[in-house]
Amino acid sequence: MPIRVPKELPAIKVLEKENIFVMDEDRAMHQDIRPLQLLILNLMPKKDETEVQLLRLLSNTPLQINVDFLHMSSHRAKNTSKDHLKRFYHRFDEVQENYYDGLIITGAPVEQLPFEEVDYWPELSDIFKWSKTHVFSTFHICWGAQAGLYYHHKINKHQLAQKISGIYLHDVLDSAWSILKGFDDVFFAPHSRYTTVQKADIEATAELDILAESQEAGIFLVGNKNNRAFYAMGHLEYDRETLEQEFKRDLEKGIDPEVPAHYFPDNDQEKTPQLRWHMAASLLFSNWLNYAVYQNTPYDLTSLSKEQNQL
Known part of the structure; x- marks a missing residue:
């Protein structure tokens, strides 16, 4: 079944070339079913790329989604662009x-800042609070996951000695x-981050379970035991070229980054990276x-608000 998006969203053309069924608003109005209502808070800089990545994954279901x-x-x-x-x-x-x-909350390139120093932290905090009464289940990604754990459970992030970047086994x-x-x-799953959360902090929080982790990259997936929130520290939505593009961007900035681990075949930057994580991404x-x-x-x-008021 299709995902329903605004009729002229540029991502539609990319997805249709991949034979992914995307339904525009006009056609969806003629289907007499209760579609899922999904909100994507896109904090990534290149929003059009993230739109395609997430919509591609959300299309792999028999459900209609607005x-x-x-x-x-x-x-x-x-x-x-503002337009x-x-x-x-x-x-x-x-x-x-x-x-x-x-609700899906994406990552953001602000992880080296304390949460309170991010310019939109007050607004994001309002969204976290609102989600308790207006969203049934929230999926947090990378920095969005760290921010969610910090807001909801007071679990802080910690700076790594060097950036984790690459494809890791979990x-x-x-x-x-x-x-x-x-x-x-x-x-396999990609990671691209400068900070992490500590396993002991998750284990000390009764509402949370660690569902998947990597010996090299650490925790990958955390779930709230009521199924209402999930926190993914990596980027299963990434395309084949995304880590390569980030690596080249950092080179141009003079950051002197490490080559993404387990990414280029034979660690040769001239070779095309293997795509080894999209099956897991689609399934998750x-x-x-x-x-x-x-x-x-x-x-x-609307019963979500009534339920929260009774707690």
């Missing part, structure tokens, strides 16, 4: 009366979780939508 995009009105985007944001994105004040089955620690249904015992996102969201979300989303 997707809204959200940006931070308290932050000036430097790599996305694109105006046409395809909402401000928080425009959606705060809405209810959503699912172990599934608890296959009983539905979000990991169908996973092999091990899988489809499992989240199916088991954590669709099979548990209430038909009447």
Whole structure:
């Protein structure tokens, strides 16, 4: 089944070339079903690239999904045009009366700043608070995961000696979780970050479980035991070339980065990187939508506020 997005979103053309069925608003209006309502808070600099990456993964499900995009009105985007944001994105004040089955919060290139020094932290904190009463399940990615753990559980991030960048092997620690249904015992996933969260802090938090981790890269996936929040420290949504592009960008900035680990064949930067993580990516996102969201979300989303008020 398709994902429903604004009719003129540029990502549609890219996805249609990949034979991914994307339904525009006009056609979706003629389907008499209750689609999932999904909100994507896109904090990445190149928002159009992230749109394609996430929509590609969200399409791998038999569910119809209505997707809204959200940006931070308290932050000036430097790599996305004002026209694109105006046409395809909402401000928080425009959606705060809405209810959503699912929310995705992306990563952001601000991880070396203390959370409170990020210019849009007050607005993001308002969104975290709002999500408790207006969103059924939230999927946090990379810095978005660290920010979510900090806001909801007071778990802080810690600076690494050097950036983790590459494709790492991960172990599934608890296959009983539905979000990991169908996973092999091990899988590959990209990481690209300067900070980490400590395992002991997660283990000391009763509401959380560590679901997957890497011996090299550390924790990958954390789940709230009520299935209402997941925190992925890596970037399963990345394309084949994304780490290469980040590496070249850092070279141009004079950062002298390490070559992404286990990424280029024979560590040869002239060779095309192997794509080894998209099967896991598709499965993780489809499992989240199916088991954590669709099979548990209430038909009447306004009941989320009533439920929270009773706690």
